[in-house]
Amino acid sequence: MKTVPMCTIDDFDVQPEIRDAVKDLILSDDQLRVVMQKLNVEIERGLSKETHDESIVKCFSTYVQDLPNGTEKGNFLALDLGGTNFRVLLITLDGQNFDMKSKIYAIPQSLMLGSGTQLFDHIARCLALFVKELKLEKETLPLGFTFSFPLVQHGLTKGTLVRWTKGFNCSGVVDEDVVALLEEAIARRNDVKIDVCAILNDTTGTLMSCAWKSRNCRIGLIVGTGTNACYVEQTSNAKCAIPERYDPKKPHMLINCEWGAFGEQGVLDFIITEFDRDIDENSTHPSKQLFEKMISGMYMGELTRLVLLKLINLGLLFDGKCPKELKKPGNFFTKYVSEIESDAKGKYTNCREILAEIGCRNATDQDCENVRFACSVVSRRAAHLASAGIATLLEKMGENNVTVGVDGSVYRYHPHFHNLMTEKISQLQKYKFDLMLSEDGSGRGAALVAAVASQHR
Numbered sequence: 001m002k003t004v005p006m007c008t009i010d011d012f013d014v015q016p017e018i019r020d021a022v023k024d025l026i027l028s029d030d031q032l033r034v035v036m037q038k039l040n041v042e043i044e045r046g047l048s049k050e051t052h053d054e055s056i057v058k059c060f061s062t063y064v065q066d067l068p069n070g071t072e073k074g075n076f077l078a079l080d081l082g083g084t085n086f087r088v089l090l091i092t093l094d095g096q097n098f099d100m101k102s103k104i105y106a107i108p109q110s111l112m113l114g115s116g117t118q119l120f121d122h123i124a125r126c127l128a129l130f131v132k133e134l135k136l137e138k139e140t141l142p143l144g145f146t147f148s149f150p151l152v153q154h155g156l157t158k159g160t161l162v163r164w165t166k167g168f169n170c171s172g173v174v175d176e177d178v179v180a181l182l183e184e185a186i187a188r189r190n191d192v193k194i195d196v197c198a199i200l201n202d203t204t205g206t207l208m209s210c211a212w213k214s215r216n217c218r219i220g221l222i223v224g225t226g227t228n229a230c231y232v233e234q235t236s237n238a239k240c241a242i243p244e245r246y247d248p249k250k251p252h253m254l255i256n257c258e259w260g261a262f263g264e265q266g267v268l269d270f271i272i273t274e275f276d277r278d279i280d281e282n283s284t285h286p287s288k289q290l291f292e293k294m295i296s297g298m299y300m301g302e303l304t305r306l307v308l309l310k311l312i313n314l315g316l317l318f319d320g321k322c323p324k325e326l327k328k329p330g331n332f333f334t335k336y337v338s339e340i341e342s343d344a345k346g347k348y349t350n351c352r353e354i355l356a357e358i359g360c361r362n363a364t365d366q367d368c369e370n371v372r373f374a375c376s377v378v379s380r381r382a383a384h385l386a387s388a389g390i391a392t393l394l395e396k397m398g399e400n401n402v403t404v405g406v407d408g409s410v411y412r413y414h415p416h417f418h419n420l421m422t423e424k425i426s427q428l429q430k431y432k433f434d435l436m437l438s439e440d441g442s443g444r445g446a447a448l449v450a451a452v453a454s455q456h457r
Contacts, residue, residue: 004344006416009380011345012373013366018316022307024273025377027384031271032428035388038267040396043257049239056264061241062204062230062254063156067211068448070096072455077141077194078446079127079182082148082202083166083225084112086123088130090141091447102443103130116173116181124185131192140193142454144446147178148202148226150258155245156453159199165260165289166226166298197450201256202407203230205445206438210405212448214436217403219393220254220445223386223417224408227295230256231393259389263290275306282329291389295382297334297410305332307374317370323359331358337375338414348372382410383420390421391428400432407438 009026027035045051046059072093080087089102105126111119131137150162158180161173173181179199186194200208207220207230218232233255235241235248246253262268268290279293279302280286293299305326311317312326325331339350348368355363355371363371390404411417422435438445 004342004415006419007345007376009376012369012376014370014373015316017314018311018370018373021310021314021316022374022377024271025275025307025381027271027381029427032384032388032424034270035268035385036392036395036428039259039262039389039392042262042267043392043396046257047233047237047239047255052240056267057262058150058152058162058256058258059240060151060153060256060258061238061246062200062256063153063241063246064198064200064204064208064254064449065235065246065250065252066452066456067215067217068208068452070212072448072451074451074454075136075139075141076447076450076454077127077131077143078146078205078443078450079123079143080146080148080202080205080443080446081123082146086126087443088127089443089447090130090134090136091444093447093451098444100440100444101134112168112170114170116170116176117185119170119173120181120185121188123182124189127186127194128189128192131194137192140195142197142450143194144205144448144450144453145179145182145196145199146202146205146443146446147199148222148228150261151178151199151201151256153199153256154242156198157196162258163285163288165285165292167284169284195454197453198446200446200449201228201230203228203256204254204449205443206405206407207232207254208445208448209438209440209443210403210436210445212444214403214405216401216434217405217436218397218399219390219402219404221386221390221404221406221411222408223295223297223382223406223411225296225298226260226289227292227386227408228256228258228260229389229393230254231397257393260289260292260296263294264288268294275303275310278306279303291385295385297408300337300378300382300410301332301334302330304337304375304378305329307378308332308371311370311374318360318363318367323355325358326360334410335413337379338410340372340375341379342415343372379414379417380420383417384424387421387424388428390433391425394425394431394433395429398431401434402431403434403436405436405438412437
C-alpha cells in the first residue's frame with residue numbers, strides 16, 4: 001500500500017461536537033502508561049506458578065529454546081492455521097538460501113462451527129493434496145504447525161486448546177491436544193508421510209522467521225485478524241514449563257503472552273467505551289479477548305461503523321440520514337479503514353468509492369473528512385494500545401536494539417500503523433528498537449521451528 005503523510009488527530013478539520021462524540025477513543029500517554037503497568041502485572045502473574053491458573057495474560061511456555069542459526073538444511077512443511085483461510089508451505093533450506101512454495105485453502109463457515117473431526121479431516125486432505133502435487137509423498141516431511149489460538153503447551157509437540165477465538169467454535173477440540181487431532185486425521189488418510197515436529201503460535205512463527213534474517217529479533221507481534229505477542233524470556237522465569245520437556249541449561253525460552261485476553265475481569269474498564277461494549281456484547285465470545293477486540297482487524301471495521309452510526313444519530317454526519325447498508329452489523333470492513341486513510345489530505349477518492357458501495361452517493365467533502373477522522377481515531381487507538389504492549393515487553397527485557405518481528409493484515413496494509421507504532425513506542429519507553437515486517441508471514445517461522453527441532457533430535 002502506498003504511504004501517505006500521517007496526520008495528527010488535531011490536523012483534521014472537524015467540528016468540536018464530533019471530537020466530543022469520540023473523545024473516549026483518544027488515549028493519553030498517561031492512560032497508556034497505566035495500560036503498561038497493568039499489563040506488566042498480568043504478565044508476571046502469568047509467568048508465576050502460584051498465580052498462573054487465575055491469570056488473564058497466560059504467558060504460556062512454548063518450549064522453543066533455539067533460534068535458527070543458518071545451518072538448517074532440507075525440505076520442511078509448515079501448516080499455518082489461524083483464520084478463515086489456512087496456508088500450507090514447503091520450505092527448502094540450505095544455509096542462507098531458501099525456496100518456498102505455498103498454497104492457501106479456505107475453511108468454509110460450516111467447518112468453523114462444525115466438529116473438530118471435520119475440521120482436521122479437511123486440513124489433512126489439503127495437506128495430502130499439496131504434498132502429492134509436489135510429488136513428495138514418498139518422503140517423510142517434518143512439519144511445523146502454527147496454531148493461532150490460545151494454547152497450553154505441554155512440550156514442543158503437545159498443546160491443548162484453551163478456547164476458540166476469531167469466529168471458530170468447533171466441538172470436541174477445547175482441552176484436547178491439537179497435534180494428536182492433526183496426526184489422527186493424517187493417519188486416517190494414510191497416504192502421505194508427515195512428522196509433526198512442533199506446534200507453535202503465529203507470534204512464535206513470526207519471531208522465528210524474522211530471527212532467521214535478524215539475530216536481534218526477540219519479540220514477535222501479530223496485528224491481523226487477532227492480536228498477540230511472544231518474547232524471549234530467561235528459562236529460569238518460565239516457571240510453568242514442564243521440567244522434563246525442556247533443557248534448563250539453555251538460557252532462553254520463547255513465551256507466548258496470549259495478550260488478546262488482557263482486559264478480562266475489568267482490568268481495562270477505565271478505557272472501555274460504549275463502542276467496545278457493543279462489540280463485546282454481540283461477539284461470539286462475550287467478555288473475552290477484550291484487548292484483542294480494541295486492536296485487531298476482526299473488529300476494527302465494526303468499531304468504525306458504530307462510531308459512524310453515533311455521528312449520524314447525532315446529526316453530525318450525512319445530515320443525520322443513515323445509508324441502509326451501514327445499519328447492518330459487519331458491513332463496514334476493516335479494509336475500508338486502511339483504504340480511506342490512504343487518501344491524500346484534502347482528497348477523498350477512496351472514501352467516496354467506499355461510501356458509494358454502502359449506498360451513500362451524495363457525501364460532501366466535510367462528510368468525507370468526518371468519516372476519515374472516525375477511521376483514524378479507531379486505528380490510532382489500536383496502534384497505540386499495541387505500542388503500549390510492545391513498550392511493556394521492551395522495558396521488561398531491558399535490552400537495546402531489539403528487533404520486533406511483526407505480521408498481520410492490519411500492520412501490513414494500514415498506511416500509518418508502522419509509523420504510529422514506532423512513534424508511540426519511542427514515547428512510552430527508553431530502549432532502542434526496530435519494527436521489522438515478517439515478509440512471508442509466520443509460515444516460514446513454523447518450518448524453521450520444525451527444522452531446528454528435527455536437527456536437535
